[in-house]
Amino acid sequence: MKKYTFTEKKDTRSGFGAGMQILGQTSPNVVALCADLVGSLKLDAFIKENPERFIQCGIAEANMIGISAGLTIGGKIPFATTFANFGSGRVYDQIRQSVAYSNKNVKICVSHAGLTLGEDGATHQILEDLGMMKMLPGMTVINPCDYNQTKAATIAIADYEGPVYLRFGRPVIPVFTDADQKFEIGKAWTVNEGTDVSIFATGHLVWEAIQAGEILAEKGISAEIINIHTIKPFDTEAVLTSIKKTGCAVSAEEHQINGGLGDSIAQVLVQQYYVPMEYVGVNDSFGESGTPTQLMEKYGLTAADIVEKALKAIRRKNS
Amino acid sequence: MQITELQNVASQVRRDIVRQVHACQSGHPGGSLGCTDLLVGLYFDQMTQKTNADGTKPFDMNGIGEDLFFLSNGHISPVLYSVLARSGYFPVAELATFRKLNSRLQGHPTTHEHLDGIRIASGSLGQGLSVAIGAAMAKKLNGDNGIVYCLMGDGEQQEGQVWEAAMFAPHNKIDNLIAIVDYNGQQIDGPTDKVLSNRDLAAKYEVFGWKVLNLAKGNDMESVIETLKEARSLTGQGIPVMIMMVTEMGAGVDYMMGTHKWHGTAPNDEQLAAALAQLPETLGDY
Structure with a gap:
């Protein structure tokens, strides 16, 4: 049995932010969108380095999903970001029709999933999103386990053609996977x-x-x-x-x-x-x-x- | 294209609409007939599209260098399918498969069956303007001068997402976008003013920051072309353009006009004959 240790704790959302920063440098078609939660999604570095490829949507998640679907028509790779609750249940029909059924290359990347969002309580603690998303035909659903894996998954989904739901969270947790891992979608x-x-x-x-x-x-x-x-x-x-x-x-x-x-x-x-x-x-x-x-x-x-x-x-x- | 030629195309498209709906005894003829002049004007005159040497249209999803059209009120698919087929995106004969099993011509438009000319699924209302904005932003990021068009229904204005998009576009200076509201005053449950009034829709868009044009005669081809030209001349000025297009639901078929009854009802054999008698066959039925 391998013994896993860690030297630091980090939040998985920061792994997403780190992955986005790298995509900003390596993938010119990647566009980030956010619904008034830039700090929570750790998008600051991406926005600072690629201001022309960031779209602030305001508190209008349905519109953000639609704009993301539209951006793919023209070859862009939109990463639509918000809290998991507002990026799944709130916009289920938009995701269903404009993204999944239309088979658009949209990456829905959501933080603060589950109970570990903490003090904000049940209005924000979505616990149904994996189920809703996996029921959509053609949707890829990813839920990585730590900072490094979230970062690797973020980079990997940009190269994958098709709709993806990437779920991560708020709390700091042990970083125990390899920093330079290659993320393989669909491979346990x-x-x-x-x-x-x-x-x-x-x-x-x-x-x-x-x-x-x-x-x-x-x-x-x-x-x-x-x-x-x-x-x-x-x-x-x-x-x-x-x-x-x-x-x-x-x-x-x-x-x-x-x-x-x-x-x-x-x-x-x-x-x-x-x-x-x-x-x-x-x-x-x-x-x-x-x-x-x-x-x-x-x-x-x-x-x-x-x-x-x-x-x-x-x-x-x-x- | 000359106005008379466009009118001839429109007559054939109207025949296609009632024949499609009649053949499967389902679908939405009223709004389709009302928007026929607009779609013919767009696809046969105003929109820049690539064309093959044989007159057919090549289709690539990204539409780089082309003008794009998004149908938000997807239930008027018969008019879109007819215009796409007649303008060369797929064989006209395929219109006979509308709403039938294993058809690419689904009840509401979809990319799922890979029908050339369709770039997004629509039908669940209120989503098209957002998609059009995204496509317009992609064009800007690509340095592509194409214009993006989006048609919505007036009943559809009751959807909240429309207003998220309405707020977004002027704030972000989406000025390669021309949106159109089909102002026919009807929806499934009755007159829009009775179901849930839009009140002064033009004023609403104006105060949101749009340049609003009024197309009072949306079933008059000359007026349609004139307004589309004016709208195009207003692009590139930092402001999105909205056309309030007043149409008659069922336009071209007398018994379908002036009522919401034909929103989603198919004509029977007798009614089909009565409709076709009013619509000259100009390009040949499929």
Whole structure:
């Protein structure tokens, strides 16, 4: 089992900002759009270096999505940015018709996803966006796990032709992936190999899953940790290979259980290879105000919760 | 093109519209007929488009160096399909597939079936002006002098996104954009003034910062061309241009005029014959 360490903590949104700064230098067709949240999206460097390729839309997200779709007609690669809540649920029909159905090369890049937005509370804590976005035919949905991976994903999606939803967040979390990694869309990353239980995690929950793996190891349990950074297209092979080895699974996501990563895994299990599975996620509930740490504990999204579900999955497998 | 030639094209397009809608017994003839003169004026006279040696039109999504047209009120697809086919984007015979299974001519326009001439899906209302603004901004970034046109319905003005776009365009000096509102005063549930009045729509756009032109006779080809020319002359001056185009829903077919009844109703066999009797076949039916 590989031991993951970190020397610093950073927010994934800053990884996005760093990726955008590089795209500003390397990809002349990349255009950034924002709906009055430039600071929150860490776009300052991109805007400073490429003022002519930044479009301030004001608090008008629907118009921003439409303008983004239009910009692709002419070969631009628009990165439409706002909070996850306003870049998914608020503009679902605009994304559906003008971006997904029209197959436009728009990158919808959203921060402050999930509970870890914290004190602003449930109005801003979207926990349904992965589900909504993955249901759209042709939409690629990516939810990277740390600063470095978010930066790499940001750069990678500019080279990919088609609509993308890239989701990241606000809190500072450990930076534990390689700084110079190449991001492969749709290819799950096996963080740690194991034999007793497969833990499939995405976004902020990947670090929690790594910690859970260490706790389980102390109990003599070998957990396989897999980072599903791409929710769609889904890496079915990675799931099948792992569960055939371990015989049980746990999903972990900062998202509703209904319709999220776990349900994508469950589809594979039900249709192709049945094993017991447990979900770590928000169970049909809105969030609330609090610190990110308090909220992750209250809603059951910590390493301890993953350990508990892993033990339960193993018990079911052995019963 | 001469006005009389354009009028001849318009007559054929109107035949195509009622025949398309009749053949599948669904679709929206009223608004299509009302906007026929505008679309013919744009595609057969005003818009700069690449043309092949044989008269057909090449299509590339980016439309570099061309003028672009976006139909926001996608339900009047019959008129767009007819004008695209008649101007050379795809075979006229394909109009017979309108709204039928496996057709590229979906009920509402889409890029999904790769129909040449279509650059965006529309139908869910209120989105086209935003898309047109984006395409106009791409042209500016590309140093492309083409003009972007966008047609919306007057009922569609009730959508909030229209006003996000209306606020954005003047603030950002999108002056390679000519938008048109089809002011026919009708929507599905009745007269627009009764459903939810636009009140003084021209004044609203003016106060938002648009240059507004009034096209009082939107079914008179001479007036249409004159206004489109004037609109074009006003581009490049730091201000987007809006045309309030007054039309008669159902224009060209007497029994479809003066009512919202034909917004989304198909004529039966007798009604089709009555309509076609009023519309000379000028370019040959498909």
